[in-house]
Amino acid sequence: MTFNILIADPLSEDGIQPLQDSENMNLVIDTTSSPEELKHKIGEFDALLVRSQTKVTRELIQEARNLKIIGRAGVGVDNIDLDAATEHGVIVVNAPNGNTNSAAEHTMAMIMALSRKIPQAFLALKNNQWDRKKYVGVELKDKTLGIVGLGRIGAEVASRAKGQRMNVMAYDPFLTEEKAEEMGIRYGTLEEVLAAADFITVHTPLMKETRHLIDSEAFSLMKPGVQIINCARGGIIDEDALYEAILSKKVAGAAMDVFEKEPFLDHKLLTLPEVIATPHLGASTVEAQENVAIDVSKDVIRFLTGELVQNPVNLPSVAKEIMNKIEPYFNLSEKLGLFLIHSVTDPVEEVNIHYAGDLSEVEVAPLTRNTVKGILKRHLGEHVNDVNALYFAERKGITIHENKTSKTRGFTNLLTVEIKTKSETKSVAGTLLNGLGPRIVKVDHYSVDVTPEGHMIVIHHQDQPGVIGRMGSILAEHQINIATMQVDRSDVGGEAIMMLKVDRHMDEEQLNQLKELNEIHDVTAIDL
Numbered sequence: 001m002t003f004n005i006l007i008a009d010p011l012s013e014d015g016i017q018p019l020q021d022s023e024n025m026n027l028v029i030d031t032t033s034s035p036e037e038l039k040h041k042i043g044e045f046d047a048l049l050v051r052s053q054t055k056v057t058r059e060l061i062q063e064a065r066n067l068k069i070i071g072r073a074g075v076g077v078d079n080i081d082l083d084a085a086t087e088h089g090v091i092v093v094n095a096p097n098g099n100t101n102s103a104a105e106h107t108m109a110m111i112m113a114l115s116r117k118i119p120q121a122f123l124a125l126k127n128n129q130w131d132r133k134k135y136v137g138v139e140l141k142d143k144t145l146g147i148v149g150l151g152r153i154g155a156e157v158a159s160r161a162k163g164q165r166m167n168v169m170a171y172d173p174f175l176t177e178e179k180a181e182e183m184g185i186r187y188g189t190l191e192e193v194l195a196a197a198d199f200i201t202v203h204t205p206l207m208k209e210t211r212h213l214i215d216s217e218a219f220s221l222m223k224p225g226v227q228i229i230n231c232a233r234g235g236i237i238d239e240d241a242l243y244e245a246i247l248s249k250k251v252a253g254a255a256m257d258v259f260e261k262e263p264f265l266d267h268k269l270l271t272l273p274e275v276i277a278t279p280h281l282g283a284s285t286v287e288a289q290e291n292v293a294i295d296v297s298k299d300v301i302r303f304l305t306g307e308l309v310q311n312p313v314n315l316p317s318v319a320k321e322i323m324n325k326i327e328p329y330f331n332l333s334e335k336l337g338l339f340l341i342h343s344v345t346d347p348v349e350e351v352n353i354h355y356a357g358d359l360s361e362v363e364v365a366p367l368t369r370n371t372v373k374g375i376l377k378r379h380l381g382e383h384v385n386d387v388n389a390l391y392f393a394e395r396k397g398i399t400i401h402e403n404k405t406s407k408t409r410g411f412t413n414l415l416t417v418e419i420k421t422k423s424e425t426k427s428v429a430g431t432l433l434n435g436l437g438p439r440i441v442k443v444d445h446y447s448v449d450v451t452p453e454g455h456m457i458v459i460h461h462q463d464q465p466g467v468i469g470r471m472g473s474i475l476a477e478h479q480i481n482i483a484t485m486q487v488d489r490s491d492v493g494g495e496a497i498m499m500l501k502v503d504r505h506m507d508e509e510q511l512n513q514l515k516e517l518n519e520i521h522d523v524t525a526i527d528l
């Protein structure tokens with residue numbers, strides 16, 4: 001199978017080498033299409049690789065009927081409609097580590113250029129003005145750098161700023177006083193950081209919670225003469241409020257690498273001599289571009305060849321050791337879900353998944369997603385996948401509970417799935433038998449031993465002599481061969497279950513003939 005990959009933003013040639021070297025990857029580099037043109041061609045692609053330029057909107061994703069993965073060669077995914085990607089079952093991966101160093105270095109370059117007015121002085125010289133008085137700066141030593149957002153880049157900036165002998169103070173919802181102390185910086189609330197800093201640099205993602213995090217109210221808390229740096233994302237700082245704060249002399253200078261609207265050719269902030277700027281160059285180094293393109297190319301290859309991705313954005317990432325432990329259960333969990341959904345007719349309201357034995361000791365979220373995928377697949381088809389299974393469940397009002405239990409019923413591992421509808425509760429349990437693979441070992445309260453694969457017929461009947469014979473005759477009439485058969489009953493002459501593995505699918509009419517037998521209460525054909 002050949003996969004079509006579209007590279008829609010300029011990526012490092014060396015960085016995309018893994019894709020070039022990969023068999024079955026057909027690479028198309030098209031960095032000039034308009035959004036409208038992109039919409040027309042996206043349908044033929046299995047993977048889309050972008051930087052921050054291409055806007056991967058809901059409209060684009062809706063047209064992307066073959067799209068399986070979006071790779072963001074960089075950190076910020078605010079140019080990708082993640083909800084739309086998730087709803088359409090498209091996994092999004094990014095490259096969160098490859099440009100950390102470059103972005104931190106760019107931030108430091110901006111802080112130093114800002115403090116010594118280097119761009120302004122250079123511009124003046126270019127314009128034949130030798131002016132030494134106008135470009136007096138301030139030292140960084142002993143000044144306080146306030147960092148808002150102490151993630152990968154924020155932390156790198158902190159360590160470099162300490163090298164400049166700055167006092168570093170930071171706010172991040174995940175930062176504790178102890179952690180700050182370990183890093184040799186001061187912890188503060190957002191308000192405390194804003195009030196104490198001589199320089200303030202933001203390093204958060206852009207999300208609805210951080211949009212205009214630095215607004216006029218935030219500026220009002222700052223020291224007069226404060227200098228502001230944004231090398232993270234346009235929109236974290238309210239540009240109108242910054243403009244006013246510079247005019248009012250509250251802010252003495254600002255260094256901006258990112259803007260609310262990009263690209264632009266004139267901007268009111270750039271009319272102010274206090275503002276220096278670069279056109280979103282934080283990650284624009286040879287090294288960072290190669291790193292991020294390699295990382296994202298490798299994840300695209302991994303995903304398309306059925307391996308685990310390393311940097312998923314819309315799926316929780318699972319450590320390799322954990323994945324090695326749970327991977328053998330993937331087939332079983334999906335098949336149990338698919339099996340069970342055939343036993344109910346009313347809409348599913350609740351799914352309870354019980355993990356016992358070995359399974360109670362590992363991270364089981366991927367198995368839960370996989371089971372839910374199996375349950376939903378019957379009615380929603382193949383477009384349900386690991387990415388969107390929980391989204392669809394939520395949209396259909398199905399609540400999912402997973403729990404770990406010590407009740408293994410003698411198995412070393414046991415996965416029990418229970419679904420509830422308004423009228424009934426049904427369950428199935430399976431195990432992975434060492435060396436023998438997956439088995440269904442319980443259907444409701446009946447004990448069975450069936451491999452969850454192929455064509456199955458589940459018959460609920462009255463435990464009476466002759467039923468099996470009559471049922472067998474009907475199958476024989478239709479040339480349906482029985483491969484295996486399991487029977488269990490609640491008590492002698494009572495309710496019983498028959499589970500048959502047959503060599504081919506039974507159609508509706510054939511099933512109806514079985515249902516007409518007096519002792520048979522219910523017949524379900526399940527193709528796993």
Ligand SMILES: NC(=O)c1ccc[n+]([C@@H]2O[C@H](COP(=O)([O-])OP(=O)(O)OC[C@H]3O[C@@H](n4cnc5c(N)ncnc54)[C@H](O)[C@@H]3O)[C@@H](O)[C@H]2O)c1
Nearest residue numbers: 075076103149150151152153172203204205231232282283
């Ligand atoms: N200019 C560039 O070219 C460039 C390059 C790389 C990254 N970036 C941007 O830099 C930003 C940071 O990247 P990163 O790799 O460090 O990300 P990260 O996820 O490692 O760090 C972000 C940090 O922000 C914190 N945070 C979230 N909400 C917050 C809030 N309300 N207040 C304070 N902190 C908050 C998070 O807890 C996290 O620690 C992103 O916006 C990314 O897109 C820009």
Ligand SMILES: O=C(O)[C@H](O)COP(=O)(O)O
Nearest residue numbers: 051052053074075076283
């Ligand atoms: O979020 C990022 O990684 C940076 O903003 C880099 O964006 P870019 O890939 O467009 O340079």
